[in-house]
Amino acid sequence: MDLSYSDEQKQIKEGVERFVREQYAFETRRKIAATDRGWSPENWAKFAELGWLGMSFSEDDGGFGGGAVETSIIMEAFGSGLVLEPYLPTVVMGGGLLAAGGTAAQKEALLAPMIAGEKQFAAAYVEKQARYNLADVAVTAKKSGAGWTISGHKGVVYNAASADTIFVTARTAGGQRDEKGVTVFAVDAKAKGVSRRDYPTQDALRASEVTFADVAVGADAVVGEVDGGLALFEGVVDRAIVAMCAEAVGCMDALNKATLEYIKTRKQFGVPIGKFQVLQHRMVDCFTNAQEARSMTLMATLKIDDPDAATRKKAASGAKVQIGKSGRFVGQSAVQMHGGMGVTDELSVSHYFKRLTMIETMFGNQQHHLSRYAGLSMAA
Amino acid sequence: MDLAFTKEDLAFRDEVRAFVEAELPADVRDKVAKGKHLERDDYMRWQQALGRRGWLVYTWPKKHGGPGWTVTQRYIFENVCADMNAPGIIPFGSKMVGPVIYTFGTDEQKATYLPGIRESKVWWCQGYSEPGSGSDLASLRTRAVRDGDHYVVNGSKTWNTMGHWADWIFCLVRTDPDSKPQEGISFLLIDMKTPGITVKPIIMADGGHEVNEVFFDDVRVPVANLVGKEGEGWTCAKFLLANERLGIAAVPQSKRGVDAVKKIARAENDNGRPLIEDASFREKIADLEIQVTALEYTELRALSAMAAGGAPGPEVSFLKIRGSEIQQRITELALEAVGYYAMPYQPALLWHGANEEPIGPEHAHTAAPRYFNVRKTSIYGGSNEIQKNVISKMVLGL
Numbered sequence: 001m002d003l004s005y006s007d008e009q010k011q012i013k014e015g016v017e018r019f020v021r022e023q024y025a026f027e028t029r030r031k032i033a034a035t036d037r038g039w040s041p042e043n044w045a046k047f048a049e050l051g052w053l054g055m056s057f058s059e060d061d062g063g064f065g066g067g068a069v070e071t072s073i074i075m076e077a078f079g080s081g082l083v084l085e086p087y088l089p090t091v092v093m094g095g096g097l098l099a100a101g102g103t104a105a106q107k108e109a110l111l112a113p114m115i116a117g118e119k120q121f122a123a124a125y126v127e128k129q130a131r132y133n134l135a136d137v138a139v140t141a142k143k144s145g146a147g148w149t150i151s152g153h154k155g156v157v158y159n160a161a162s163a164d165t166i167f168v169t170a171r172t173a174g175g176q177r178d179e180k181g182v183t184v185f186a187v188d189a190k191a192k193g194v195s196r197r198d199y200p201t202q203d204a205l206r207a208s209e210v211t212f213a214d215v216a217v218g219a220d221a222v223v224g225e226v227d228g229g230l231a232l233f234e235g236v237v238d239r240a241i242v243a244m245c246a247e248a249v250g251c252m253d254a255l256n257k258a259t260l261e262y263i264k265t266r267k268q269f270g271v272p273i274g275k276f277q278v279l280q281h282r283m284v285d286c287f288t289n290a291q292e293a294r295s296m297t298l299m300a301t302l303k304i305d306d307p308d309a310a311t312r313k314k315a316a317s318g319a320k321v322q323i324g325k326s327g328r329f330v331g332q333s334a335v336q337m338h339g340g341m342g343v344t345d346e347l348s349v350s351h352y353f354k355r356l357t358m359i360e361t362m363f364g365n366q367q368h369h370l371s372r373y374a375g376l377s378m379a380a
Numbered sequence: 381m382d383l384a385f386t387k388e389d390l391a392f393r394d395e396v397r398a399f400v401e402a403e404l405p406a407d408v409r410d411k412v413a414k415g416k417h418l419e420r421d422d423y424m425r426w427q428q429a430l431g432r433r434g435w436l437v438y439t440w441p442k443k444h445g446g447p448g449w450t451v452t453q454r455y456i457f458e459n460v461c462a463d464m465n466a467p468g469i470i471p472f473g474s475k476m477v478g479p480v481i482y483t484f485g486t487d488e489q490k491a492t493y494l495p496g497i498r499e500s501k502v503w504w505c506q507g508y509s510e511p512g513s514g515s516d517l518a519s520l521r522t523r524a525v526r527d528g529d530h531y532v533v534n535g536s537k538t539w540n541t542m543g544h545w546a547d548w549i550f551c552l553v554r555t556d557p558d559s560k561p562q563e564g565i566s567f568l569l570i571d572m573k574t575p576g577i578t579v580k581p582i583i584m585a586d587g588g589h590e591v592n593e594v595f596f597d598d599v600r601v602p603v604a605n606l607v608g609k610e611g612e613g614w615t616c617a618k619f620l621l622a623n624e625r626l627g628i629a630a631v632p633q634s635k636r637g638v639d640a641v642k643k644i645a646r647a648e649n650d651n652g653r654p655l656i657e658d659a660s661f662r663e664k665i666a667d668l669e670i671q672v673t674a675l676e677y678t679e680l681r682a683l684s685a686m687a688a689g690g691a692p693g694p695e696v697s698f699l700k701i702r703g704s705e706i707q708q709r710i711t712e713l714a715l716e717a718v719g720y721y722a723m724p725y726q727p728a729l730l731w732h733g734a735n736e737e738p739i740g741p742e743h744a745h746t747a748a749p750r751y752f753n754v755r756k757t758s759i760y761g762g763s764n765e766i767q768k769n770v771i772s773k774m775v776l777g778l
């Protein structure tokens with residue numbers, strides 16, 4: 001067993017960390033967040049040039065042959081700087097769907113330009129009534145000639161406003177919560193009938209409500225199998241969960257570093273507040289939480305490509321529960337130990353806290369994944 | 381021992397209900413029910429209605445113009461007001477500086493300031509904390525130097541809640557830099573319109589503006605505005621903080637908060653069924669409700685001891701700690717309940733009259749901002765760590 005990074009992986013890690021350190025100061029991030037787009041095209045071009053957009057795809061798919069470990073390395077560094085560029089929806093989700101289920105033609109038309117930095121993606125799967133159940137799909141796709149007609153509403157679609165292609169889950173057969181009968185479609189974001197309401201999110205990203213009004217797509221828009229899209233989509237969401245866990249680990253480390261620095265320098269009662277044992281112990285608990293989060297993320301990163309779906313799901317859910325718990329503790333503690341400064345917009349502390357909070361919610365909160373994990377664990 | 385209210389208490393409850401029904405402006409009530417931000421005028425309209433009835437300063441004794449209520453009456457009043465979605469009373473005048481003035485002030489000060497507080501004609505704010513002096517308040521450095529019959533004040537205060545709406549500020553200032561930290565402090569009343577005062581907003585994590593920095597640049601304050609003796613302001617400060625503790629548990633608000641979480645959980649769906657039918661989520665709500673009940677009965681025990689003439693016991697000190705933790709837990713559960721629709725950021729919707737359409741369900745858009753904002757309750761008014769230090773020292777003798 002070897003849990004250390006290879007030389008190539010170390011190089012990537014150093015590269016992404018350097019970018020975040022040198023080009024993603026908190027004030028720079030604030031400026032990027034305030035733009036209409038909410039991310040920087042110059043940065044995106046740089047990501048493409050440095051190979052980060054293709055890092056985790058096979059060479060056959062035009063990538064550099066890395067995998068989940070490379071994705072985690074990149075996401076962790078992005079987390080430490082609260083990077084806003086839409087790597088998760090574009091590369092991990094959209095790219096992931098194409099790599100896992102796309103035809104050669106789809107890969108050529110979409111994946112290759114994505115890796116080159118020319119196309120961005122979004123994944124539309126949230127429905128108001130569905131909460132975190134990916135099988136609860138009310139958006140429909142009806143056969144129409146050789147193609148399909150998609151209708152319905154998806155919510156909280158990250159990066160929809162910048163996406164060239166929106167991957168949408170739609171019901172092609174069965175009842176509203178049946179596992180079979182869900183199909184994934186690649187829809188041109190500018191297709192007739194696609195309309196959006198765009199908005200910023202609590203953590204300064206961009207999302208949209210997307211309505212599909214009789215959107216006509218060809219047979220070639222189907223990604224993976226007709227009626228068999230749920231398994232494909234779940235697999236990609238599990239991979240996205242692990243990537244996001246790595247981002248959270250980066251957030252927690254940065255937050256712990258900032259808090260440690262603060263309690264060493266902020267003086268009250270004539271001493272640095274870090275001299276008070278209650279804060280020392282809380283800081284230790286923060287470190288322990290971050291360690292556990294890192295360990296669970298590593299475990300999940302290494303198991304996420306396991307051919308056994310149950311193993312993969314358990315790994316993703318286990319990591320997500322730990323991240324939710326640790327992220328909440330580290331976030332709340334950082335705010336508390338910063339005193340009044342912690343609840344202001346001015347310091348980065350509250351922004352890390354907000355991102356960690358949204359990560360806890362995204363793809364299912366602690367409760368959801370605890371019960372998914374319990375189901376898998378007790379079944380075995 | 382008896383849990384039931386007397387006939388008189390029940391009659392009083394009906395009287396309060398009828399009053400709130402008649403006097404609480406409907407738009408204000410609606411804002412509170414929906415968790416929106418309130419404007420200065422919203423607070424003022426409600427507080428002035430209370431003031432006209434003589435109920436705004438409901439904790440004051442009769443001889444200073446209070447209603448002279450029993451502790452049971454106060455309890456009933458607070459609960460009815462919270463149940464009927466009345467805004468919380470801004471404490472700076474009625475619960476903080478007012479009692480300081482009638483306890484330590486001169487007759488002239490009482491005549492000058494108390495009517496404005498009783499009637500809510502004057503908005504007060506609190507100038508205690510400074511950038512370098514938070515938990516360690518006695519290290520404060522804002523200077524007041526005597527010049528004839530004025531003090532000249534220089535320095536800055538921070539975390540000043542609603543100071544941008546205030547007419548007056550009560551400040552702790554250092555009048556003697558050479559004595560022990562707690563001895564050279566004085567309690568000054570300062571008109572916010574005095575030249576040399578600048579108020580600068582601090583933006584909170586949820587995007588809202590509720591606190592400020594206040595700068596004093598050669599601000600001339602008449603010596604007549606000194607409350608108590610020069611150099612003895614720490615006595616006033618401590619008296620005020622002790623007064624602040626009671627009622628800070630926010631039990632009535634938390635009871636309403638638990639109801640709100642239940643309502644959200646009834647409206648949200650999980651696998652085609654209301655979230656409230658999910659066993660683990662129900663249990664979380666039940667656990668919270670039990671915590672609120674424990675807090676409520678702790679507060680009732682303290683009130684009952686006070687009614688019997690006793691001093692409030694050590695329980696009072698941890699009302700703040702548990703009260704703030706419970707308020708925070710409520711926001712955590714609300715956030716969990718709304719799921720993905722906690723994510724859209726629509727700050728305008730926190731204000732009434734915003735004509736933006738909510739992105740998710742009506743109950744969802746306040747969940748995240750509240751969760752972020754309510755982290756403050758374990759920090760302000762003396763952080764929970766500081767409260768625990770006080771209990772361990774004063775109560776447990778450690």
Ligand SMILES: Cc1cc2nc3c(=O)[nH]c(=O)nc-3n(C[C@H](O)[C@H](O)[C@H](O)COP(=O)(O)OP(=O)(O)OC[C@H]3O[C@@H](n4cnc5c(N)ncnc54)[C@H](O)[C@@H]3O)c2cc1C
Pocket residue numbers: none
């Ligand atoms: C089942 C068992 C088996 C053991 N086996 C062995 C053995 O084989 N050989 C051997 O030599 N010893 C053994 N020990 C002893 C063990 O190492 C001591 O019990 C331990 O170091 C704690 O010391 P103490 O019991 O004197 O508690 P104390 O040191 O008196 O501590 C009491 C409490 O105060 C806390 N405390 C103390 N100092 C601080 C501080 N600075 N800050 C915060 N909190 C503090 C402690 O955490 C503890 O909660 C054993 C103990 C147990 C219970």
Ligand SMILES: Cc1cc2nc3c(=O)[nH]c(=O)nc-3n(C[C@H](O)[C@H](O)[C@H](O)COP(=O)(O)OP(=O)(O)OC[C@H]3O[C@@H](n4cnc5c(N)ncnc54)[C@H](O)[C@@H]3O)c2cc1C
Pocket residue numbers: 266268269273276278279336337338339340341343505506507508509511513514515516538539540541542591756759760761762763764765766769
């Ligand atoms: C929303 C809000 C509104 C406020 N409104 C007002 C107002 O209107 N007027 C006013 O004067 N002030 C106000 N305050 C200030 C408030 O009282 C202070 O923020 C509070 O006392 C903490 O001080 P600090 O922020 O400087 O934190 P610090 O004192 O720097 O504390 C930082 C951390 O260290 C911990 N700590 C400090 N000392 C110790 C110790 N001895 N032992 C253990 N832990 C310790 C604290 O608990 C905290 O976790 C407000 C604050 C907030 C956040």
